[in-house]
Amino acid sequence: DRTGLRCREWHTKKMKTRWGSCNVAERRIWLSVYLAAEPREFISEVVLHELAHIKYPGHGPDFKAFMDFFQRRIDVATDTVIAVA
Incomplete structure (x- = not known):
């Protein structure tokens, strides 16, 4: 929503050499299932x-x-959330 960009569809699959x-x-965007174990900020960046x-x-x-x-x-929004917490 922040970018105004949309993909037609996205999927997950086991990718060992890339995150997406x-x-x-x-x-179409593919995301690695291994992203689920990563911090939310990293997932957002990918x-x-x-x-x-x-x-x-x-x-x-x-x-x-x-x-x-x-x-x-994203960095400003993350800093704001941390400051409020």
């Missing part, structure tokens, strides 16, 4: 990374700028 992947043409590929297929400057912008927003 995105099929840009199909707008989901953000894969969603970003829907708009920016590679890891070029636009992709990095998008990730930096939203990662800062």
Whole structure:
């Protein structure tokens, strides 16, 4: 919701060498089942990374700028939650 980006569908599967992947043409995201054991912030970052590929297929400057912008927003939100707790 924060990014305005949507995938058509997402699934989980056992992936041992990556946390997620995105099929840009199909707008489909796959997430590793092993993410379930990771901290929520890390899961959010992986989901953000894969969603970003829907708009920016590679890891070029636009992709990095998008990730930096939203990662800062996630960091601020996390700091706010920690401060309130």
